[in-house]
Each structure stands twice: as C-alpha cells, then as structure tokens.
Amino acid sequence: MNRALPTSQHTIGPFFPRTYFGPTDHDLRRRTATATPSPRGEAIRIAGRVTRAGGEVCVNALLEAWQADAGGHFDHPADPDAAAADPDFLGWGRAATDAEGRYHFLTLLPGGYVEGNHRRAPHVNLQIMASGLMRPVLTTLFFPGFSAENAADPVLAMVPEGRRGLLLAQAEGDSEGLRCFRFDIRLRGDPAEETPFFVE
Amino acid sequence: MRIDSVPPWPEGIEPQVPTEGYAGTFTHTPAVPPIRRPPGRTELTAPRDLAAKLPCGDDNLAVLGHGRMALGQYIHIAGRILDEDARPIAHAVVELWQANAAGRYFHPIDTRDAPLDPDFIGNGRIRTDAEGRFGFFTIRPGAYPVPSKNNWWRPPHVHFSVLGPASLSRLVTQMYFPGDPMNAYDHILNSVPDAAARERLIARQLPPHEVGLGWLGFVHDIVLRGRAATPEQP
Numbered sequence: 001m002n003r004a005l006p007t008s009q010h011t012i013g014p015f016f017p018r019t020y021f022g023p024t025d026h027d028l029r030r031r032t033a034t035a036t037p038s039p040r041g042e043a044i045r046i047a048g049r050v051t052r053a054g055g056e057v058c059v060n061a062l063l064e065a066w067q068a069d070a071g072g073h074f075d076h077p078a079d080p081d082a083a084a085a086d087p088d089f090l091g092w093g094r095a096a097t098d099a100e101g102r103y104h105f106l107t108l109l110p111g112g113y114v115e116g117n118h119r120r121a122p123h124v125n126l127q128i129m130a131s132g133l134m135r136p137v138l139t140t141l142f143f144p145g146f147s148a149e150n151a152a153d154p155v156l157a158m159v160p161e162g163r164r165g166l167l168l169a170q171a172e173g174d175s176e177g178l179r180c181f182r183f184d185i186r187l188r189g190d191p192a193e194e195t196p197f198f199v200e
Numbered sequence: 201m202r203i204d205s206v207p208p209w210p211e212g213i214e215p216q217v218p219t220e221g222y223a224g225t226f227t228h229t230p231a232v233p234p235i236r237r238p239p240g241r242t243e244l245t246a247p248r249d250l251a252a253k254l255p256c257g258d259d260n261l262a263v264l265g266h267g268r269m270a271l272g273q274y275i276h277i278a279g280r281i282l283d284e285d286a287r288p289i290a291h292a293v294v295e296l297w298q299a300n301a302a303g304r305y306f307h308p309i310d311t312r313d314a315p316l317d318p319d320f321i322g323n324g325r326i327r328t329d330a331e332g333r334f335g336f337f338t339i340r341p342g343a344y345p346v347p348s349k350n351n352w353w354r355p356p357h358v359h360f361s362v363l364g365p366a367s368l369s370r371l372v373t374q375m376y377f378p379g380d381p382m383n384a385y386d387h388i389l390n391s392v393p394d395a396a397a398r399e400r401l402i403a404r405q406l407p408p409h410e411v412g413l414g415w416l417g418f419v420h421d422i423v424l425r426g427r428a429a430t431p432e433q434p
Contacts, residue, residue, distance in 0.1 A: 132224030
C-alpha cells in the first residue's frame with residue numbers, strides 16, 4: 001500500500017471570494033440552490049458573531065456547518081440507518097461573516113442518534129476558517145432543552161465542566177416564525193470565555 | 201470513496217501557531233489547546249453530492265468571456281486529489297482563488313493601491329474526475345505586500361479549498377511556484393516545520409514541450425487526511 005503524507009493546511013486569508021456564495025448556501029435544508037427546503041423537522045435559525053482577542057470582530061471568516069437530519073440520520077454509507085435519511089435535507093451549509101462579524105444559518109433542529117455504546121445529543125459541527133487562523137478550528141454546537149441528552153453526550157463530556165456551557169447555543173426568541181439560537185464563537189480570549197475547540 | 205479512519209497529523213506538517221512574523225495569528229489562534237476527540241460519525245461523513253449545492257465547472261480564470269483575456273502569464277495547473285493511501289478522490293470539490301498579475305485580489309476588502317484587471321476575477325471551482333484529477337487555466341499571480349510592520353511580501357501563490365469525502369478531509373491550503381526567491385522569506389510557507397512538507401506545497405513546472413501551445417504547465421497533487429479501510433473494487 002502506498003502512503004501519501006497529507007498536504008499542510010494554511011490560512012484561508014482575508015480574501016475568500018464573495019463570488020463563491022450562492023443566495024442559499026447558508027441554508028442546510030436545501031440540496032441545491034433552487035430546491036425547496038426540506039420540511040421534515042423544525043426549521044430553526046442559528047446566528048452569532050465571530051470574535052478574536054480583545055473581542056474584535058472577524059470579517060469575512062468562513063463557517064461551514066454539518067449535521068444529521070431531524071431524525072438523527074446522515075445520508076452517507078457510514079450511517080447504518082442511512083436508508084432512513086431525509087432525501088431532501090443536505091445538512092451542510094456555509095456562511096461568511098459580515099463587517100460586524102455576524103453569520104447565520106437556516107437549518108432543521110438535528111436529531112440525536114446512537115453511535116457505538118453512546119447516545120449523541122443533537123448537535124451541529126462547525127469549522128471556522130479565517131485570516132490569522134493557520135489551521136481551521138472545529139467546534140460542536142449543542143442545544144438547550146436537551147439536558148438529559150447533553151449530559152450523556154460523550155463529546156460534551158470531554159469538555160471541562162466549567163466550559164461546557166460555552167458550547168450551548170442560547171434560545172433567542174423567534175424570527176419570521178423560526179426559533180432562533182445564538183452561538184457566538186470566540187477564537188481567542190479569556191480562557192473562561194474562549195469557545196472550546198476540538199482536534200481529531 | 202468512504203473514509204473510515206483519520207490518523208493524527210504526522211509530525212512537522214501542520215503549521216506552527218502562532219506563527220512568527222504573522223501578527224494576526226497571535227490574536228486569532230485559540231489560547232486554550234484543542235480537545236482531542238476520536239473521530240465519530242459527524243467527523244467521518246460529509247455531503248455525498250456537494251457539487252449540486254456548489255455549482256462546478258468554472259476552470260478557466262484566464263478567459264473571462266468572449267475575447268476578454270486576463271493580463272499576465274498564462275498557466276495551467278493540473279493535479280490529483282488523493283487520500284493518505286495515495287488513492288484518487290473522485291468528485292471532490294476544488295476551489296482555487298488568487299490575486300491578479302499585479303498582486304491584487306478582486307475583493308472589496310483588498311483596497312491596496314495596485315491595478316485591478318477588469319478581465320480577471322480570479323476564482324474557479326471544479327469537481328475532480330473519476331481519477332481524482334483537476335485542472336485550471338489561469339495566470340501567474342503577482343506578489344503583494346501584507347499590511348504589517350515587518351515589510352512582509354507574500355510570494356506568488358494560489359489558494360486551494362478542497363471539500364472531500366469526510367468533514368475531517370476538509371483542506372484549505374496554498375500552492376507556491378518553484379524557484380521563486382520570495383518563497384524563502386514567506387512567514388506562511390515557512391510556518392510549516394518540515395522541509396519536505398514545505399517542498400510539497402511548491403508546484404512542479406513541466407517542460408514547455410509537454411504542455412499545449414500558449415500555456416506554461418504546472419503539476420500539483422494535494423493529499424487530504426483520511427484513509428478508506430476497505431479498498432474499493434476496480
């Protein structure tokens with residue numbers, strides 16, 4: 001078997017093209033730009049700000065989100081129950097931060113699922129790429145209102161107890177009929193406030 | 201292709217962070233070390249057909265439209281997207297973006313005092329074929345100074361963003377040009393500790409007689425993290 005060494009990562013830089021973005025790239029419910037959003041689940045809005053040291057905002061940072069569908073399935077052969085996956089739900093989206101460091105996604109509230117001996121709580125994986133970040137950072141967003149599921153989640157359990165709350169999105173009312181969740185990402189700051197990140 | 205395992209990054213390949221000479225890394229790199237977790241289902245999966253979401257096929261940056269040729273030296277960059285077992289990754293989405301021949305990006309954030317080329321936008325997106333191959337026609341980008349206190353200039357480079365078969369295979373990197381004296385001074389390229397890993401970020405130039413008329417040819421393979429446990433049957 002040949003081996004190949006992975007190519008080094010670099011920063012995405014300040015100039016990731018705006019021309020790359022279609023109007024619905026931030027909508028995880030759509031498989032294509034023109035597809036109807038999957039209706040199978042509760043549509044929600046996730047929004048927040050990306051900041052760096054000193055609370056300064058990050059402009060034109062790229063965020064990519066990936067999650068299971070409302071039933072907790074992935075349309076992927078790695079999911080033993082992939083046949084049950086929502087055929088209209090993509091589960092992936094990307095967004096760039098604006099001049100105030102803000103981003104937002106539209107999606108369906110993900111379902112939890114069983115993996116090995118564990119039960120995963122509903123979650124969304126986020127990769128954040130930005131100028132000044134030589135390697136992307138990975139984090140996982142969890143939802144309020146699932147205290148039993150969150151308490152049993154093996155990934156959340158790896159986070160020191162005092163920092164777990166930083167991975168919990170906050171319910172922030174409704175907008176245009178959708179429940180809104182706020183999730184701010186602090187790349188660097190006071191360790192008590194910095195977003196917990198993961199590496200695999 | 202299905203990725204079943206993702207070994208940790210081998211020593212010396214990941215850039216050193218924060219990065220000497222690159223002030224932004226001192227304000228953006230998390231201060232708390234990341235938590236190591238075993239890759240699970242969310243990390244080993246990714247959308248199977250991202251090309252439907254991100255329209256592909258834009259492989260010619262040098263010709264904007266009918267007769268609208270960009271200024272600069274015409275080049276072709278070809279390569280393959282591979283996994284850690286050197287297997288080609290079919291249907292990966294490959295994005296390439298770069299500065300124009302004067303070293304300026306077509307981006308509202310780039311306000312440097314250098315000319316924009318009305319015939320050069322400088323970004324393309326394609327999907328690899330069944331053998332993992334990609335190719336872009338473009339121009340050789342110019343170098344440009346980074347606003348900083350240390351007179352840092354980026355050498356000519358192109359940015360690559362690759363979306364592969366697992367979310368852990370996601371890669372953002374940059375490609376450099378062989379023989380450019382500025383490569384030795386670049387804080388980003390030289391943040392990679394291993395000399396061989398740095399060398400792998402530099403494209404190989406083909407002898408002109410091997411390339412079609414009108415273009416200089418460069419070859420650049422990109423390896424994504426991850427391995428498929430079960431080799432696929434031919």
